[in-house]
Amino acid sequence: MQLHMPIGSSVIRLLFLFCTLWLSAAATSQADRPNVILIMTDDQGYGDLGCHGNPIVKTPNLDRLHRESIRMTDFHVSPFCTPTRAALMTGRYPGRTGAFRTSSGRTMLHTDERTIADVFAASGYATGMVGKWHLGDNAPHRPQDRGFQDVVWHRCGGVGQASDYWGNDYFDDTYERNGRFEKFEGYCTDVWFEQSLRFVEQHREEPFFLYLATNAPHGPYRVDPQWSDPYKQTAKWGAGPQFYGMIANFDHNLDILRKRLKELDLADNTILVFMTDNGTANGGKFNGLTSEPTAGFNAGMRGKKSSIYEGGHRVPFFVHWPAGGLVGGRDVPSLAAHIDVLPTLAELCKLPVPDDHQPDGVSFAAQLRDLDAPPARKHLVVQFHGGAGFAEGPQAWKDSCVLQGPWRLINGKELYDIGTDPAQRNDVADSNPDLVRQLRELYPPFWESVSPRMTPVSIDIGNPAQNPTTLCSQDWYMPRGNPPWNFNSIRKLPKVTGPWKVNVFQAGRYRLTLRQWPVEADKPVVAIRAKIQIAGQTAEQFVEAGTKGVVFELDLPAGKTELLTYLYDASGKAGGAYFVDVEALR
Incomplete structure (x- = not known):
C-alpha cells in the first residue's frame, strides 16, 4: 500500500531542509x-x-x-x-x-x-x-x-x-x-x-x-x-x-x-x-x-x-x-x-x-x-642590524643567529644546542665543525637577498595626504649613534644635527619653520642664527629673540633630497632644529 504524505507536512520538511542547508552555508561562510x-x-x-x-x-x-x-x-x-x-x-x-x-x-x-x-x-x-x-x-x-x-x-x-x-x-x-x-x-x-x-x-x-x-x-x-x-x-x-x-x-x-x-x-x-x-x-x-x-x-x-x-x-x-x-x-x-x-x-x-x-x-x-x-620552516636567520645603539652600520654576520632544530649558530662562530643547553652556556662549535659549516651555508643567501634593500627610505613633504607635515630629529639619517630621541634628550638642546631624507612630492614654493620644540610646547628658539640646506640651496637668517619658529620660504624641485638644519648659539656652536614644519604653499 502506498502512503501519501500530507502536503503541509511535505512543505514543512522542505522548509526544514532548506533552513538547515542555509544555516550550514551561513556557518561555513562565517x-x-x-x-x-x-x-x-x-x-x-x-x-x-x-x-x-x-x-x-x-x-x-x-x-x-x-x-x-x-x-x-x-x-x-x-x-x-x-x-x-x-x-x-x-x-x-x-x-x-x-x-x-x-x-x-x-x-x-x-x-x-x-x-x-x-x-x-x-x-x-x-x-x-x-x-x-x-x-x-x-x-x-x-x-x-x-x-x-x-x-x-x-x-x-x-x-x-x-x-x-x-x-x-x-x-x-x-x-x-x-x-x-x-x-x-x-x-x-x-x-x-x-x-x-x-x-x-x-x-x-x-x-x-x-x-x-x-x-x-x-x-x-x-x-x-x-x-x-x-x-x-x-x-x-x-x-x-x-x-x-x-x-x-x-x-x-x-x-x-x-x-x-x-x-x-x-x-x-x-x-x-x-x-x-x-x-x-x-x-x-x-x-x-x-x-x-x-x-x-x-x-x-x-x-x-x-x-x-x-x-x-x-x-x-x-x-x-x-x-x-x-x-x-x-x-x-x-x-x-x-x-x-x-x-x-x-x-x-x-x-x-x-x-x-x-x-x-x-x-x-x-x-x-x-x-x-x-x-x-626548516631554518631561520635572525639578525640585529647595526648593533646596540647603532654603533656601526649593518654588517654580514654581525649580531646574527642561524636557527635550525635545536641548534643556534651565533655570529657564525658559536654553536649551542638549546635542547640540552637552553641557557647557551656551552659553546660546542669546536666539536661540531661539520655542523657549523652546514649552518654557515644558510646565511649567505639571506644576506645577499636582504642587504641590497637596506637603503634609505624618504619622508614625503608636500604630499596632500599630510600637508603641512612635521619632521622630528628622531628621523635624522645618522651614520651611527642615535639622534635626540625623547623628551629628555630634546630638553638638553644637544649640539648635534643630522639630515632628513625627504621626497619633495611636488615642485613648488615651500615654507619651512625651524623649531627646537614642537608647536604644542609653546617655547622659544634658543639661538641667534639659523641655517638651512636643501636641494642644493643654502639659506641663513638671524633669529629674533623670543621667536618660536624660524621661517624660510624656498622654491623646491620635485624629487628626493636631504634637509639639514643648524641653530647657532652666541658662542657659534650649532645644533639642529629638532622639529621642522614643512608646508607646500603652491
Whole structure:
C-alpha cells in the first residue's frame, strides 16, 4: 500500500531542509571570514608570564588564554621593536623592508612594501590599528597610509619619545586619531583597549582585522601604584615593580576584551593572537644584554631585549579560534617566526596574497591544525642590524643567529644546542665543525637577498595626504649613534644635527619653520642664527629673540633630497632644529 504524505507536512520538511542547508552555508561562510585580533605587547619577554613559570608576576587572564590556545613554543621575532613590527606587517625580513632600526631614519617601510592590513582590506575586511606603530610618523608611512582604515596611535617608538605629543606621560595623553590629535582620559593601556572595543563594536556586523599593539610594558615605567605595589617586595630590581605592574594592567584589560567579545557573540569566530615584540626589557636583573638574570625570571634563557641569544628573540605566540578548532591548550614545537604570521593568517582566513609581494615567511596554519603536520620552516636567520645603539652600520654576520632544530649558530662562530643547553652556556662549535659549516651555508643567501634593500627610505613633504607635515630629529639619517630621541634628550638642546631624507612630492614654493620644540610646547628658539640646506640651496637668517619658529620660504624641485638644519648659539656652536614644519604653499 502506498502512503501519501500530507502536503503541509511535505512543505514543512522542505522548509526544514532548506533552513538547515542555509544555516550550514551561513556557518561555513562565517568560518571562512573570521575576525582577527592581533595583540602584541612591547618589551614583554617569554618569561614574563605566569603560564611560562614566572613565580612573581600574576597574569591569570594570559594564563587562561594559554590554556585555551594553540601555542607555538619555538616562535621567534627580531631582538627589538621596529624590525619585529616591520616583519609582522609585511611577512618579510626587516632588512628587506627598510625598517630595521628604532631611530636614525631606519624605521620606515619602503613604499613598495605591502602590509597585512593591505591584504585584509583588499578582501573586504574593516582594518583597524590601535597603540604603537613605530614604522613612521609622516606620510606615506603612517598606519593610515599602510592599509589601516581606522587608527588611534601614539607617534614614535614610545610615549614620551621625541615626536610624541609633547608632555604625554601615559596618563590622560593626547594621541592621533585618523590624522588629528585628540586628548584621551585614562591610562594608555586602558585607552588602547577602550578604542579597540570601540572599533570591534562599530564593525561587529562585518569581518574585521584589528592590530592592537600596546606600548606597555616599554619604559618609561609608569603605572598606577595599584598595579605596581603588589610587586614591591618580590621584584626588587630597578623598575621591576612598575614593569610587572604594567603587565598586570594589560592582563586585566585582556579579560575585559575577551568578556566583551563573548557578550557580542564574536568570541567563537574571532582569531585571537597574542605575542610580544622581543625579549624582556626588565623582567630581571641582567649583567649586560647577553647574560642570564641574577634576579627575576627569564624561563631559563640567556639574553634579553637587543640580544641575539635566545632570550632576546624567543617570545610567546598563542592562537585561539574556537570556530576553526584552534583550542584546547596544545603546544606546537615547530620553528616559526614573525615573518610567518601574515601568510598564516591569510591561509586561515582564505585570503589571497598579492603576486607582486610574496612574503619571506611561510604559513604554519597546518601545524596549528595538526600536531603531526611536517614543519613548515626548516631554518631561520635572525639578525640585529647595526648593533646596540647603532654603533656601526649593518654588517654580514654581525649580531646574527642561524636557527635550525635545536641548534643556534651565533655570529657564525658559536654553536649551542638549546635542547640540552637552553641557557647557551656551552659553546660546542669546536666539536661540531661539520655542523657549523652546514649552518654557515644558510646565511649567505639571506644576506645577499636582504642587504641590497637596506637603503634609505624618504619622508614625503608636500604630499596632500599630510600637508603641512612635521619632521622630528628622531628621523635624522645618522651614520651611527642615535639622534635626540625623547623628551629628555630634546630638553638638553644637544649640539648635534643630522639630515632628513625627504621626497619633495611636488615642485613648488615651500615654507619651512625651524623649531627646537614642537608647536604644542609653546617655547622659544634658543639661538641667534639659523641655517638651512636643501636641494642644493643654502639659506641663513638671524633669529629674533623670543621667536618660536624660524621661517624660510624656498622654491623646491620635485624629487628626493636631504634637509639639514643648524641653530647657532652666541658662542657659534650649532645644533639642529629638532622639529621642522614643512608646508607646500603652491
